[in-house]
Every structure is written in structure tokens, then in C-alpha cells.
Amino acid sequence: MKYDITGILSKYPEIHIGVLVGRNMDNKRQIPELYGLQKEAIKSAKNQIGEHPPTKHPHIASWRELYRSFGTKAGDYRPSAEALVRRCIKEEKLPRINNAVDFYNVVSVKHVIPMGGFDLEHIEGDIYLRYSDGGETFIPLGPGKPEETYEGEVVYADDKRILTRRWNYRDAEETKITEETNNLVMFLDASPAISVEKVREAIEELRKLYEKHCGGDYTTVIAGKENPVIELGG
Numbered sequence: 001m002k003y004d005i006t007g008i009l010s011k012y013p014e015i016h017i018g019v020l021v022g023r024n025m026d027n028k029r030q031i032p033e034l035y036g037l038q039k040e041a042i043k044s045a046k047n048q049i050g051e052h053p054p055t056k057h058p059h060i061a062s063w064r065e066l067y068r069s070f071g072t073k074a075g076d077y078r079p080s081a082e083a084l085v086r087r088c089i090k091e092e093k094l095p096r097i098n099n100a101v102d103f104y105n106v107v108s109v110k111h112v113i114p115m116g117g118f119d120l121e122h123i124e125g126d127i128y129l130r131y132s133d134g135g136e137t138f139i140p141l142g143p144g145k146p147e148e149t150y151e152g153e154v155v156y157a158d159d160k161r162i163l164t165r166r167w168n169y170r171d172a173e174e175t176k177i178t179e180e181t182n183n184l185v186m187f188l189d190a191s192p193a194i195s196v197e198k199v200r201e202a203i204e205e206l207r208k209l210y211e212k213h214c215g216g217d218y219t220t221v222i223a224g225k226e227n228p229v230i231e232l233g234g
Helices: 034-049 058-069 080-091 099-111 196-214
Strands: 002-004 016-023 115-119 127-131 154-157 162-165 184-190 217-223 229-231
Touching: 016 196, 034 080, 034 099, 058 080, 080 099, 080 115, 099 115, 099 184, 099 196, 184 196, 196 217, 217 229
Parallel strands: 002 127
Antiparallel strands: 002 229, 016 184, 016 217, 115 184, 127 154, 154 162
């Protein structure tokens, strides 16, 4: 199984994607420390945003510009990190879903970087970050109705289905991470405003959290123009 970003590099040569593959995880453990980690992440986000609108944060501003570049109005469809940061600042808490998702939300909020992932057991073939030709069916996470992609939209996809719409806006139901997930792949999406060093710092922080609290075996790598095809194993 591979991860391939060559399809979008001609237009976005400066992007970097942190990739984490986890296997043999235990996603059902009780983790008393999680609440404290969530509070620390929210505090970090607040300190970075300050008294300014979230859209002034350079990471969020850069992602909004990327959304506009492939035909998505960021005010209607917010990049995932912006949506999550806005929510946790307003509500003073992060949602509880399951350990694997909760930890990547902690890292996403702390570093203000979009992050998401998939259960590897439900992936068909390879994973691509590419443009859609339009009219591809997407089954969103939750009770939403089937949707269709538009031409030129940046999507995550495997050989069978669309996995994420609008780069990192919404994930698919069929490949979502659940308590039963033992093998997963995570992607940390970095716009040109986010340095490689920041990507490396965030993805390694996630790896350490998973190792400590979920057990299992992990590998991390950064995809970019010099390393556009990543072997995921399996």
C-alpha cells in the first residue's frame, strides 16, 4: 500500500504532509491524562490566536488561501484545523470520540495544523491526494446524505472511493477511525506557511502519545516534492 501526492505537486510544490502509520494499537484504554492534554492544547491555541480573529493566524490564513485556489469558499467550508480551533475556544473543550482521534485532535489544536486519518483495514488499494474529475460519490461521516465532488476539488481517495472532501474538510464514513481500529494511517496537512520543522515536531508528538497510551508500532515520514510516494506497508 502506498500514499501518492504526485497529482497535486505541479500546483502545490511547497506542501508537506506528515504521515504516521500505526499498527497493533489498543484504542480502548482508559486514559485519565487525556483531559489535561486537551486543556493544554486549548490553552496553546488561545495563546496563538490571542485577541485576533482565528483567520489572522498564519496557518489558518494560508489554508484558507489554499481552499480558494481549488474552488472552495473557506468561509462556507472551513479547513479542519480552523473549525476545530474555533469550536474548542468557544466551548472550552474538545469533543471525545475515541483515543486515536482524541489524540490527533489534541495535536491539531496545539499546533493549529489540519490532521486526519483512516482505518487501514477499510482502505482499498493505495491512497492518493489528487484532483477530482467531478461527479465522484462521497459518503460523509455521520448521518449525511451521499454527495458528489466537483471538478478540480482536492480530495483524498483510495482505489475505490473518496476518503476526504476539500482536502481536509470532511472524512468518509466507511474508513473512519473507531474504538475497534487497530491499524491506522494519519496525515498532517501542512500548507506552505507551515515549516517542515513544525510538521516533524507535530507528527513526532502524535507518535509519542500513541506509543505511550495506545501501545503498538509506529512509523513516521514526511511527504513532499522530493518524496512524493510513500510506502505504507500492508
